Amino acid sequence: MDKGFSQDFIEKLKQNNDIVTTISKYINVTRKGKTWWACCPFHFEKTPSFAINEIEQYYHCFGCGASGDVINFVCKYESLDFYDACKKLAEYANMELPEYHNDDNLIKLKKKRDRIYNLLVDAAKYYYGNLKKPEATPALEYLASRKLDMSIIKEYGIGYSIGWHDIVTHLKSLGYTEDEMIDAGVCDRYEGGKISDAYGKRIIFPIFNLMGNVVGFSGRVIGKADFAKYKNTAQTLVFDKSSLIYGINEIKKAKKQGVLKEIVIVEGQMDVISLYKSGVQNAVACMGTALTASHAKNLKRFADKVILCFDGDNAGKKATLRSIEILVNAGLLVYVVTIPDGKDPDEFVNAFGKSAWDEMLSNGLYWVEFLIKDFASNYDLSKPEQKTKFIADALNVIKSLGSESEQEIYLKMVQQMTNINISVLKSDLTKLGTQNVTQEDIVETVDNKINLKENSYVKSVKFIIASLLYKKDYAKLDDRIISNLYNSDYVKIYKYIENEYQNNRKPIVSKLFDMFDVENTSDIYDIVNYNFVAGDDNNKHFEDCLNILIKTGLSSQIDSLTAKLAKVSDNNERMEIMQEIKKLIAEKNNRGK
Ligand SMILES: [Zn+2]
Incomplete structure (x- = not known):
């Protein structure tokens, strides 16, 4: 795979950045055996279940x-x-970075992206600087009404857009083009071709990614508006709202300090900031979008417990129900907190302080209990037919x-x-259960039957290639291996191994990570992480596996000749x-059943 640097450079880069040393720059590692x-x-x-293989x-x-x-890892x-x-990595190893050769389009895209990052930082600085101007009075009044002082404003880089065109003039003076301003999501183009600030007269909240780069903005109108209070950057080269999480950098810090126990998901960034100001460091919000599986995956990097704390209105309720499913599916422990009296987190923590907040969170309901109570609130349980419906809903969750x-x-709980x-x-629940299981079972059995034959072949291929890759003493090159491989990935690995053997070298396992996207190619992944069983007679096993490869090859030759036979009329x-065909069948039978 051409990744823009020579293979030579990549090799040296890896040699000069030992994987254990490099990873221990980021996390604590301990040695147990090899x-x-x-x-x-x-x-x-x-x-710990994260293993580093120093040798390979x-x-x-x-x-x-x-x-x-x-x-x-560093990526x-x-x-x-x-x-x-x-x-x-070149910096770590004090190596000079050679010129990057890649697809011209990729290089262009990269340059464009870097320009956007720079432009966004310059825009954020400009908006922040605006707060010192006399036009910023309404913004400062609003921020004061939300009890945000200068230290918080600075920490979050909050700013203000004082007009519609000044940002254009400013960014132009720094050398940016109008197209770049639009690509970065800072400006909109209107009919007639004129461009203007996308967040005119709004309070500006910069949005950061995990790396701490500004990737976009959220602008809030001051006072009442007929349109949405918040306007967020639309999708750009660097802004993807389906995975961005507001406040993720504070989570990262808390995790590093070892003080993160759980993550609270709130509705808006104003909530995140107010909570932070009151000493709550673990709140995050999605950016004007429903929670997605990719948000959930990002959160799971930092904690295994999340607490949903959305507003008490109908929209908040819907968001809670939707989010529960996504978070539970991501394997997170999910709790739900409902703030009393329809307050939002910002109002609650401003009114009652952090200890009341902590207490409320500790009383959060586990998602199952929350759902059951929520179902119950939809029905009048004194009426038999409604009671039945409630039970059906509850049992489905249970x-x-x-x-x-x-x-x-x-x-x-349902009984009470x-x-x-x-x-x-219980008996109702069992009925629900078995109905589903039988259907799935049937599908699974059918799938297994189809795969059975292929499995022994694939298993053999994996064992043979893994043995060769790790240069086990019983593993030997054999032309009959490659002539019976039907997957171009396997052929590629085999050729690599063959070349290394012929040059008296041991294959480098991590080389496969250059050749393939190992994590997403499960067959290759199985080979790299092959679990050799100690004590097996591997000599014999290798022979047996090779035999299976050859027999599979013979079978497929027989199949294709039989198909050909059906089309030929010449006697x-x-x-x-x-x-x-006869010859092939005999040969196959000689190799055992
Ligand atoms: Zn892991």
Whole structure:
């Protein structure tokens, strides 16, 4: 895969950045035997399942499956692209970065992106500086009414847009073009081609990504408005609202300081800031969009418990219900807090302070309980037909719980609410359960049958290639291996291994990370992380696997000849084909059943 640098440079870069040394710059690692271990930085965990293989120079997390070489680690940990990760590693190793050769379009795109980042910082500085101007009085009054002092304003880089055209003049004076201002989402173009500030006369909240770069803005109108209070940057090259989380940098800091226990998700960035001001460091908000699976994944890097704390109105309720599903599916422990009297978090913490806030959070409901109580509020449980509907809703949620004891806790809750005997509820639940399981079972059985034959072949290929890759003493090159590989990825690996063997070198496992996107190519991933079983007679196993490869090859030859036979009418030719098939069948039978 051409990634813009020579293979030579990449090799040297990796040699000069030992993976253990590099990763320990970011997280704590400890050695146990041959392997180094750490708590995975890519998913939340308390006991280490993140392993670093020093000899082969790659990492692998047994919890979430993340794996890769040192470049991949830096890309992921720092949210950098390949080029920037190489640049960083070159700095660590005091190496000069060679010229970057890549697709012209890619280079252009990269330059464009860097310009946008710079433009956004300059715009943010300008908006912040505006607060000192006399035109900013309404903004300062508003910020004071929200009890935000200068230290918070500075911390969050809050600013103000004093007009519609001054930002254009300012950015032009710094050398930016109108197109760049539009691409960065700072300006809009109107009919007639004129451009103006996209956030004219609004309070400006810069939005940062995990790296701390400004990627966009959220602008709030002062006072009442007929249109939406907040306007966020539209999708740009650097702004993707489906994964951005407001406040994620504070979460990152809290995690580093070891003070992060859980994450609170609130509705707006104003809530995040007010809470922070009151000493609550763990609140985040989505940017004018519903929570997505990609938000959930980002949150899970930092904590395994989240508390949903949306506004008490209908919209907030809907958002809560939608978010529960996404967060639970991401494997997070989800709690729900409803603020009394329809207050929003900002109002609540301003009125009652941090200790009241903490207490309210500690009384949050586990999502199952929240849903059951919410269902109950939709029905009049004194009416039999409504009671039945409520039970059906509740059982559907309880069914999704993993353990029977957990199910029992909530069945008891439903029992108390409905006065229906728990054994009756249990039997209803079982009926719900079995109906679903049988359908899934049938599908699974069919799938397994289809895959069975292929599996023994694929398993054999994986064992053979992994053995060769790790240069096991029983593993030998054999032309019959490559002639029976039907997957171009396997062929590619085999050729690489063959070349290394012929030059008396041991293949470098982490090389595969250059050749493939290992994490997303499960077959390759299985080979890199192959689990060799100690004590097996590997000599014999290698022979057996090779035999399976050859037999599979013979079978497919027989199949294609049989198909050909059906199309041929010339008798002589038919005879020849039949002879050939006979020969292949005999050969296959010689190799055992
Ligand atoms: Zn992990």
